[in-house]
Amino acid sequence: MSAQSxxxxxxxxxxxxxxxSRVHLDPYGNVHLCQGLLMGNIWQTPLETMVPGxxxxxxxxxxxxxxxxxxxxxxxxxxxxxxxxxxxxxACYMARxxxxxxFPALLAPRQVYGMQ
Numbered sequence: 553m554s555a556q557s558x559x560x561x562x563x564x565x566x567x568x569x570x571x572x573s574r575v576h577l578d579p580y581g582n583v584h585l586c587q588g589l590l591m592g593n594i595w596q597t598p599l600e601t602m603v604p605g606x607x608x609x610x611x612x613x614x615x616x617x618x619x620x621x622x623x624x625x626x627x628x629x630x631x632x633x634x635x636x637x638x639x640x641x642x643a644c645y646m647a648r649x650x651x652x653x654x655f656p657a658l659l660a661p662r663q664v665y666g667m668q
Contacts, residue, residue, distance in 0.1 A: 555636020561643045563621040569614045572606075580661055588648060588664035589613055590657070613648065613658055622647055629654075 567586045576584040581595035583602060592602045608614045616625040622643035626633060631650045637643040649665045662668060 555638065558626050558633050558637060558643050559623050561622040561637070561640040562624070563640070564617050564644065565640050570608050570618055578661065582660055585614065586644075588645070588659055588661075590660055593657070611658070612655055613651070617644070 564586075569585055572585055572591075575591060576587070577594065578584065581593045583591040583594060583599065585591050591606055594602070597605075608618060613625065616628045620627070622637075622640050625631070625644065625647045629647070629651055631647045634646060637646065645665075648659050649667075652659050652662060652665055652667065659665070
């Protein structure tokens with residue numbers, strides 16, 4: 553598989569971020585929309601409040617992804633670009649990894665990104 557330009561990834565091909573039909577819960581209480589991309593944490597906000605209160609277009613990470621996929625996330629936050637990415641998930645993961653310190657409550661746990 554050849555590497556592709558970051559600009560070619562204009563949508564998230566695997567997750568329904570605007571209206572998720574499923575989420576994942578980790579042992580830390582994080583509610584994942586996608587691995588490492590959080591809706592919130594059940595120890596801070598009960599799920600019965602979190603789900604109806606989820607505003608995807610206002611979410612600092614999901615919003616750009618909905619507006620233009622990983623390319624828009626990279627563009628909006630001026631994330632350093634690599635020469636090429638394997639697919640949209642790779643581009644998204646690398647952009648989110650670069651944004652970890654800026655959005656620690658939305659991009660977690662750090663272990664998902666190979667960080668301590």
